[in-house]
Amino acid sequence: MSQPRTTAPAVTCFGPDFPFAYDDWLSHPAGLGALPEAAHGAEVAIIGAGIAGIVAAYELMKLGLRPVLYEQGRLGGRLRSERFAGAEDVIAELGGMRFPTSSRGFYHYLDLVGLDTAPFPNPLSPASPSTVIDLEGTTTYIEGTGPLPPFFAEVQSAWAEALEQQSGFAALQAALRARDVAALKSLWNPIVAAWDERTFYDFVASSPAFARLSFHHREVFGQVGFGTGGWDSDFPNSMLEILRVVLTELEDDQRLVIGGVEQLPRRLWTHAPSRLVHWPAGTTLSALHNGAPRPGVARLARAPDGAIAVTDRWGHERRYAAVLSTCQTWLLTTAIETDERLFSQKLWMALDRTRYMQSSKTFVMVDRPFWRDRDPVTNRYRMSCTLSDRLTRGTYLFDNGPDRPAVICLSYSWMSDALKVLPLPPERRVALMLRALSAIYPDVDLPARIIGDPVTISWEADPGFLGAFKGALPGHYRYNRRMYCHFMQDDLPPEQRGLFLAGDEISFTPAWAEGAVQTALNAVGGIVRHLGGAAPAANPGPAESFAALAPVELPE
Incomplete structure (x- = not known):
């Protein structure tokens, strides 16, 4: 089975709006x-x-x-896997690429047709050897899953506290885990009525947990967040939408399809x-x-x-x-x-x-997963999964095995960041991303590693999708x-x-x-x-x- 099973009740996409199994x-x-x-x-x-x-x-x-x-x-x-020319088993996932194990219906069909999965190399996840957070020209390097430096830990703690203070998150998730329809509806339905007209940013900015911190804490939460990346592209969205995502753990325990x-x-x-x-x-x-x-x-x-x-x-x-x-x-x-x-x-x-929402991705194929090499001077990994306030925003590293071609998603961005590259051809997009990453990794010769042609997409430019x-x-x-x-x-x-x-x-x-x-x-x-x-x-x-x-x- 591609989805890990545990004896404890798991969080699944059971509602909360329509709690049907x-x-x-x-x-x-x-x-x-x-x-x-x-x-x-x-x-x-x-x-x-x-x-x-x-x-x-x-x-x-x-x-x-x-x-x-x-x-x-x-x-x-939008489940579109693009193969790099000359390497038929090396792919770029242009649409959906990370699938939380709480998605039981989706995994039913993966299992049915015999597809296997592996942990997705998100920042700060066990599947990523290291993570770099690059903000305002300052780089923070973290190996494995942490620990987080104190400032980022404060942001992470404030987010968890805000969820609990304003939504009774623990009780909500307990009802969802137990698939207790009556309890879940009694907790969720009043939130819908109270929060329908509330933005994500309003939730963050008005929460006591964030209010006692600085504006910079909210800014960092928007720029890099925790888990899969920054949240600022979603700040104008309904807070109900964000609460559903975190409640059903769609941002957690994500896997890719091999x-x-x-x-x-x-x-x-x-x-x-x-x-x-x-x-x-x-x-x-x-x-x-x-x-x-x-x-x-x-x-x-x-x-x-x-x-x-x-x-x-x-x-x-x-x-x-x-x-x-x-x-x-x-x-x-x-x-x-x-x-x-x-x-x-x-x-x-x-x-x-x-x-x-607009979304843009730019991928390149490289000769091998060189990011697993250690720098002989610093002993750090050569390159890391990277979250940044630069044009790249999110950079992800995909390893296909030692000494085999690997893939770098140079940039995964949304909304205004995606629109910045909308009219640009692939070569120009790659050049801009390489320039941004060279400021973070000045000792890494990324252009020398690239093989083949880049793969990129802007979903808003596709007449069959418009976003x-x-x-x-x-x-x-x-x-x-x-x-x-x-x-x-x-x-x-x-x-x-x-x-x-x-x-x-x-x-x-x-x-x-x-x-x-x-x-x-x-x-x-x-x-x-x-x-x-x-x-x-x-x-x-x-x-x-x-x-x-x-x-x-x-x-x-």
């Missing part, structure tokens, strides 16, 4: 649901072949439906389930599609017969009783001509107000709830039924693959219900459990 639902021998025999073989359109689309297609195929995937780019979406995470959607594409309804043994998504998904979607409309008409980029129209859209929601107004009547105006407001992931602003909880709960369609007027939504931005935890998996499973439950089926009584799904677990509804 997706891992238990997936592993139950009764399966996820059953459809009327008349529905077997019916086509269901799925827009987007990222992890949400592939997971939904895989599960719907198992239940006897025929998923029809539409994809304008390549399989995997060989690249894009293998997951590709393996699911060719994986033959052991249990299939309707389809013969050995059936795969690839086989149902003759090896490739259909082209990208250009138009969605309600057909005269009540079906949803999907028109691809080449003008071919097909009609479906159910359609699942997993693409970025902005594409429904900018790239796909979508009939407004398919959604309520309230939902359109939520879809259009979704705010995407890396959602970042909810204060006041966006109602919007998020409208999108998340849309898989429950019994109370919608007929003209708004049949078109479902999934993807990490539909979830309450954007930017995490687990959110994409969970909303895909919600959509599976909604589609099965829409077509006259249901989850088994012994294994009720999110649709059957919705009334008891629904996210708290704030007054409009």
Whole structure:
């Protein structure tokens, strides 16, 4: 198994907004649901072949439906593993790259297709030999997991204290660990009402724990933070979003997928389930599609017969009783001509107000993991995982074994830092990052180590994405709830039924693959219900459990 197991109750992505045990639902021998025999073989359109689309297609195929995937780019979406030319097993993870073990739904599929993981080399983690914090021209070197120098320890302690003082963090997490739905909701729901319009920065700046410290402490927290890096790119975001992340330990115990995470959607594409309804043994998504998904979607409309008409980029129209859209929601107004009547105006407001965060990465391949060498004078490692206030922001080191080509993520940045390099070609990006790193490591000849061409991405420049992931602003909880709960369609007027939504931005935890998996499973439950089926009584799904677990509804 790729995910370590312990006997003590673990923190998992169990809510807190919708505390449903997706891992238990997936592993139950009764399966996820059953459809009327008349529905077997019916086509269901799925827009987007990222992890949400592939997971939904895989599960719907198992239940006897025929998923029809539409994809304008390549399989995997933002699970994109780019191989360096000339070294086919050396990769750069351009999208999702670190996956917390609390993501039980995601790891269910990793285990299913036999993918292995390894600890991600985050700063101050056991997987990083050393960490360098470079701030205001001063470099702090730390080996292994610490200890932290006193000033940084004060910042770390203030963050933990602020969480406990203002949210009752320990009690919240205890309820989540125990999967105590009543206790979790009694603690979480009042926080939603009180914090919906609160920014992350307001939480930090107004907390007694930080208020007794200097502005510089808050500045350092924003610049480098602790764990995976600085927090300042998220300072304008809703504090609810940040609290969910730390509560479910999405920032902790992160792992990478050996060989690249894009293998997951590709393996699911060719994986033959052991249990299939309707389809013969050995059936795969690839086989149902003759090896490739259909082209990208250009138009969605309600057909005269009540079906949803999907028109691809080449003008071919097909009609479906159910359609699942997993693409970025902005594409429904900018790239796909979508009939407004398919959604309520309230939902359109939520879809259009979704705010995407910019993100940029720049990678180079080097001859070997030279950073494991010791400097003969200082006895320090030659180079370290680096957090900085310079243009690079976060620099990560990926070791593929001694004397084998290795990878350096020269820069992983967000928002305004990502926009600084948006118009620049790869070579210019690399030159800027090397200049910044040379100020931190003046004795390291990085250019001499680089082999092959760089790999870089700015997700906001990709017309199929328009940004890396959602970042909810204060006041966006109602919007998020409208999108998340849309898989429950019994109370919608007929003209708004049949078109479902999934993807990490539909979830309450954007930017995490687990959110994409969970909303895909919600959509599976909604589609099965829409077509006259249901989850088994012994294994009720999110649709059957919705009334008891629904996210708290704030007054409009």
